[in-house]
Amino acid sequence: MDNLLDHLNEQQREAVEYINGPSLIIAGAGSGKTRVLTYKIAYLLQQGYMPHSILALTFTNKAAREMKERIAEIIGWKYARYLWMGTFHSVFSRILRTEAGKIGFNSSFTIFDSADSRNMIKTIIKQYQLDDKIYKPARVQAMISNAKNALISPQMYAQNKELLEYDQRSKMPVLKDIYRDYNNRLKASNTMDFDDLLFYTNVLFRDHPDVLKSYQERYQFILVDEYQDTNFAQYLVVKQLADAHHRVCVVGDDAQSIYSFRGANIDNILKFKEVYPESKLFKLEQNYRSTQNIVNAANSLIQQNREQIKKTIYSKNDEGERIEVESAYSDILEGEIVSNKIWDIRREKKASYSDFVILYRTNAQSRIFEEALRKKNIPYRIYGGLSFYQRKEIKDVIAYFRMVVNPYDEEAFRRIINFPTRGIGDTTLNKIAAAARAHNVSLWEIIGDSLGYNLNVNAGTAKKLSAFRELIESFIARLQELSAYDLASRIVKQSGIATEAYQDQTPEGMSRQENLQELLGGIHEFCESRREEGLGGIGLMDFLSEVSLLSDQDTDKEADKEKVTMMTVHASKGLEFKNVFVVGLEEDLFPSSMAKNEFRGLEEERRLFYVAITRAKEYCMITYAKSRFRNGQINASNPSRFLRDIDTCYLNVIGGGFGVLNRPETYTNDLHDYTNTLRTSYPESPVTQRQPIAPHQEAGFPPASPRSNFVNARNATPRASAGVNSGEVQVGAVIKHERFGVGKVTAVTGDPDSRKATVEFENSGVKQLLLKFARFEVVG
DNA sequence: TCGTTCTGAGTTTTT
DNA sequence: CTCAGAACGA
Numbered sequence: 001m002d003n004l005l006d007h008l009n010e011q012q013r014e015a016v017e018y019i020n021g022p023s024l025i026i027a028g029a030g031s032g033k034t035r036v037l038t039y040k041i042a043y044l045l046q047q048g049y050m051p052h053s054i055l056a057l058t059f060t061n062k063a064a065r066e067m068k069e070r071i072a073e074i075i076g077w078k079y080a081r082y083l084w085m086g087t088f089h090s091v092f093s094r095i096l097r098t099e100a101g102k103i104g105f106n107s108s109f110t111i112f113d114s115a116d117s118r119n120m121i122k123t124i125i126k127q128y129q130l131d132d133k134i135y136k137p138a139r140v141q142a143m144i145s146n147a148k149n150a151l152i153s154p155q156m157y158a159q160n161k162e163l164l165e166y167d168q169r170s171k172m173p174v175l176k177d178i179y180r181d182y183n184n185r186l187k188a189s190n191t192m193d194f195d196d197l198l199f200y201t202n203v204l205f206r207d208h209p210d211v212l213k214s215y216q217e218r219y220q221f222i223l224v225d226e227y228q229d230t231n232f233a234q235y236l237v238v239k240q241l242a243d244a245h246h247r248v249c250v251v252g253d254d255a256q257s258i259y260s261f262r263g264a265n266i267d268n269i270l271k272f273k274e275v276y277p278e279s280k281l282f283k284l285e286q287n288y289r290s291t292q293n294i295v296n297a298a299n300s301l302i303q304q305n306r307e308q309i310k311k312t313i314y315s316k317n318d319e320g321e322r323i324e325v326e327s328a329y330s331d332i333l334e335g336e337i338v339s340n341k342i343w344d345i346r347r348e349k350k351a352s353y354s355d356f357v358i359l360y361r362t363n364a365q366s367r368i369f370e371e372a373l374r375k376k377n378i379p380y381r382i383y384g385g386l387s388f389y390q391r392k393e394i395k396d397v398i399a400y401f402r403m404v405v406n407p408y409d410e411e412a413f414r415r416i417i418n419f420p421t422r423g424i425g426d427t428t429l430n431k432i433a434a435a436a437r438a439h440n441v442s443l444w445e446i447i448g449d450s451l452g453y454n455l456n457v458n459a460g461t462a463k464k465l466s467a468f469r470e471l472i473e474s475f476i477a478r479l480q481e482l483s484a485y486d487l488a489s490r491i492v493k494q495s496g497i498a499t500e501a502y503q504d505q506t507p508e509g510m511s512r513q514e515n516l517q518e519l520l521g522g523i524h525e526f527c528e529s530r531r532e533e534g535l536g537g538i539g540l541m542d543f544l545s546e547v548s549l550l551s552d553q554d555t556d557k558e559a560d561k562e563k564v565t566m567m568t569v570h571a572s573k574g575l576e577f578k579n580v581f582v583v584g585l586e587e588d589l590f591p592s593s594m595a596k597n598e599f600r601g602l603e604e605e606r607r608l609f610y611v612a613i614t615r616a617k618e619y620c621m622i623t624y625a626k627s628r629f630r631n632g633q634i635n636a637s638n639p640s641r642f643l644r645d646i647d648t649c650y651l652n653v654i655g656g657g658f659g660v661l662n663r664p665e666t667y668t669n670d671l672h673d674y675t676n677t678l679r680t681s682y683p684e685s686p687v688t689q690r691q692p693i694a695p696h697q698e699a700g701f702p703p704a705s706p707r708s709n710f711v712n713a714r715n716a717t718p719r720a721s722a723g724v725n726s727g728e729v730q731v732g733a734v735i736k737h738e739r740f741g742v743g744k745v746t747a748v749t750g751d752p753d754s755r756k757a758t759v760e761f762e763n764s765g766v767k768q769l770l771l772k773f774a775r776f777e778v779v780g
Numbered sequence: 781t782c783g784t785t786c787t788g789a790g791t792t793t794t795t
Numbered sequence: 796c797t798c799a800g801a802a803c804g805a
Contacts, residue, residue: 059794089795114793133788194795229794262793362791364797384793425781549795570792592791608792631790632796 015282016040022279024272025251028313029614030289038070051082053220090549092201110402111548112193116411144179148195149231149263154180189410198233216244227252231263255302258608283311291320297650298613304645305603322652324621334625335372338581355578357565359612361590383567393512400491404475405541408442420496484543485527569612580616585624586637609642734780
């Protein structure tokens, strides 16, 4: 092996070589972060560390897999295979399975995905007879998740005055009880949700110092990827593991912290130095990905953020083209602009479709681009939506697996008790659930002894229940002797899933069959590859524990050649494309209306925009629409404030600026006092408590002082006509609308800039039309 | 227990 | 608008 360090630039080399204490590596976008991590691990091995004494934590299985592969390329699988490398969740779940007994679980515990959690929360809300308009399951779920991520147990929660008062104010006083019940039922089900994997690891280490000690000794060096996305629970586990030796290296980019809504706490990276005063800070500042223009533009944007670690990202690549900014009159026209541009660039540069990506803030925006691309016969691929494992037919089968591995799993039980249909309906299920609650046992135990638990069902139902139980038991009996594949095939056949699937000959039904086939194929592959590697563990339980922590993020996003990619900005993190289109740069969309009232929320949105731009290697275009169809209505939209954060010398603003459009009311509103709205989500754990932001410091974004370049001649011209009305309509007028037909104007409201007409259409009912944009003619 | 109509809500989502 | 979940009827 030649000298590893020769493959690195100076900054990278220093970061790799420093192994005698804690270090923070700030890795700017495109700066070779993965390279540094892999070389650092290889270097550690070269310096005499044993592979099994190195722990490397990532956020996705894909990241872990890729890193392991690259390390194997350098030093060979012989060593790489023994590295402790995986996601927080998978590594912790392995630890928890070995130590399950110590925290009151059985090692065969199964894992709830987010949908399972939400379903259980729904059930509890129903059971309390609460209004799910107030106790919105998703919201309750988020609250519980935040509590767990901050390591607040149900008991602590119920004693925390601040939290209780907060719940009072948000009209959810029984949240604490829901949280308690939810947790109890998870425990009774021998299940953990994603957050529990982190939570209970902390509990384990807190209550069992000897266990902690053994892991501290095992992991002699700890590395963490994407450290800016860690939450409190993750931070604390890492800290505890590293406490004995402080040999910890975290890598991340505070400028790319975009997951706070999942509990990520940017303070972890910002305050690393406070936790480890002796730590070294390394900065990877050379961007190898993008042109100078793109890097500089992105820099000028992110400079508007107040909370960040100082760094100067630079590029030595070509200067490149300016970022193009173009507005469209409507969302549909925005789609056309983008598809035209893709068409042109592809022809001019002989680019492949796979060199293009369209990035949007919300999934709902994809539709219009789909249509625009389809019109031009441009092939595309959308990422997002349901992942393979979230599809109903897959979840159903997985629920059987879960039931077999862990029959106490309540959500799995509910899912399959009547699937395929076996005449056990809601009534019976409710009886079972009530009995389970009354006796504080799982649903499975109730049907195991329905007489003993006084289950009030008729003889027919009782028979069906015992048939179900015997079916599951017959699978359980084979759990040890059969491989995952053999048992899974058996389950699919004998449960009636196969029969049911093959009866459905509709196209959707066929696709479901294919998915089932694919699942079984995947299990087969799982067993085969494990057998080949001689790793053992080819049972259903092994498969399940792996598959429960997989997500679609783990599937390869560049696999599809010759297709334009479309995805949310979030999903694009870590990827790169030659040509990037960032679309929908409008107030209330990007930044999202939900985030704009909070200082930190707004800065996060700006980071999100930063992530979007820095995906581009060569060319970047930013678009926005002046009107957008949202929630069944056409709404006027204003250009995003972020557009004015980018220094105009890196921009080419097509067809006029965005500096003076409809501004005043939008921007003045946004400057209100943030201290009152500091949190819409949960208060943080004491360790990471934020300082309130002093009002005078808040000008993270300037109010309206448009940079001079934007005020060009085009701005002064009246808005073009392009099928848009000039806006003069009187009450009583009869109009003819393109889509809604003929109708009568019954009211005209709103300020001059956004006048709305209420129109009673003959066939389409009453609509509100924004006169500026509505397409109609006055007929009487 | 099933299809149907109706109502209402509507970011982002690494595990 | 579009989708999911509730409500309703058979």
